[in-house]
Amino acid sequence: MEFKISEVKGYTPQIGHLVSQMDYARKTTLEAVKGLTTSELDFLPIGDANSIGALLLHIAAVEKGFQIEIFDGRSPNEQEMAEWGDAYSLGEKGRKNIKGNRLDFYIDKLTEVRKITLKEFSKRNDDWLYENRLWDSNPSNNYFIWFHVFEDEINHRGQIRIIRKMLNFK
Amino acid sequence: MEFKISEVKGYTPQIGHLVSQMDYARKTTLEAVKGLTTSELDFLPIGDANSIGALLLHIAAVEKGFQIEIFDGRSPNEQEMAEWGDAYSLGEKGRKNIKGNRLDFYIDKLTEVRKITLKEFSKRNDDWLYENRLWDSNPSNNYFIWFHVFEDEINHRGQIRIIRKMLNFK
Numbered sequence: 001m002e003f004k005i006s007e008v009k010g011y012t013p014q015i016g017h018l019v020s021q022m023d024y025a026r027k028t029t030l031e032a033v034k035g036l037t038t039s040e041l042d043f044l045p046i047g048d049a050n051s052i053g054a055l056l057l058h059i060a061a062v063e064k065g066f067q068i069e070i071f072d073g074r075s076p077n078e079q080e081m082a083e084w085g086d087a088y089s090l091g092e093k094g095r096k097n098i099k100g101n102r103l104d105f106y107i108d109k110l111t112e113v114r115k116i117t118l119k120e121f122s123k124r125n126d127d128w129l130y131e132n133r134l135w136d137s138n139p140s141n142n143y144f145i146w147f148h149v150f151e152d153e154i155n156h157r158g159q160i161r162i163i164r165k166m167l168n169f170k
Numbered sequence: 171m172e173f174k175i176s177e178v179k180g181y182t183p184q185i186g187h188l189v190s191q192m193d194y195a196r197k198t199t200l201e202a203v204k205g206l207t208t209s210e211l212d213f214l215p216i217g218d219a220n221s222i223g224a225l226l227l228h229i230a231a232v233e234k235g236f237q238i239e240i241f242d243g244r245s246p247n248e249q250e251m252a253e254w255g256d257a258y259s260l261g262e263k264g265r266k267n268i269k270g271n272r273l274d275f276y277i278d279k280l281t282e283v284r285k286i287t288l289k290e291f292s293k294r295n296d297d298w299l300y301e302n303r304l305w306d307s308n309p310s311n312n313y314f315i316w317f318h319v320f321e322d323e324i325n326h327r328g329q330i331r332i333i334r335k336m337l338n339f340k
Binding site: 158163 | 171172173174175176184187191194195215216217218219300305308309310311313314317321324325326327328329331332333335336339
């Protein structure tokens with residue numbers, strides 16, 4: 001397998017760099033959850049933590065949220081809030097409502113959401129990537145927003161790895 | 171505060187992109203450990219896990235290891251192995267030998283190592299960043315290696331956040 005950060009066919013140069021980073025992050029997320037059963041995906045290591053399942057759906061929800069904000073230029077509608085809200089916010093509602101799913105369920109969501117991001121990326125160019133944009137009320141650009149999408153995924157992949165370790169101690 | 175992925179003064183364009191990502195990762199790592207006491211830094215959430223202190227030193231050790239491999243083009247010598255080996259490998263030796271330090275100790279190590287990386291980056295250019303190089307026996311490039319340095323940091327920052335949460339439940 002090849003591990004390079006570089007241009008990627010089908011995208012402008014910098015978008016390609018971003019895609020190669022997002023691809024690597026996703027590959028490692030999928031490796032981190034390989035073979036997990038539904039009860040393992042539902043396991044809560046401590047009272048106010050999140051299950052691996054909830055973290056997986058959160059990763060998809062964050063990406064979905066930025067698609068709506070950045071590609072569609074709007075806020076999530078009621079239906080989107082109902083589908084993604086708990087996973088986006090995690091916490092109590094995530095613990096209550098995100099469980100009982102098989103691994104495939106989460107992988108399908110991740111894949112389905114990622115497909116839209118890549119399609120939208122392929123229609124845009126590097127100028128768009130550097131366009132200014134607010135992030136949490138701070139000056140930012142589109143590049144940072146999508147960097148944040150994959151860096152948040154990597155953060156949660158780290159947590160998934162540690163929770164998976166704890167499965168052996170429950 | 172500004173959050174942008176873009177060029178950074180003092181570096182060639184792509185190295186600047188990398189530096190802006192590494193800077194953001196570091197900022198969030200430091201925020202994640204703010205105010206921790208020595209006993210909190212030494213806390214082990216489960217038997218075979220790592221303390222927050224060990225993870226912080228590991229982040230510095232990984233960067234140090236790639237400095238030696240990539241900037242110096244050699245393997246670590248005995249003195250470097252003695253200083254960094256336990257933090258690089260983590261596990262049993264990390265649990266046994268990395269403890270009793272104040273937060274400042276870890277932050278100083280991180281800062282001292284990062285200073286060298288930035289100095290070396292400032293002497294190189296984007297052609298160097300795209301140079302081919304093996305990573306774990308796979309085709310890779312220097313860009314990927316340094317991407318990996320910050321993505322490993324983000325992974326452990328995620329773990330630090332969850333371990334910090336667990337401190338409330340011990």
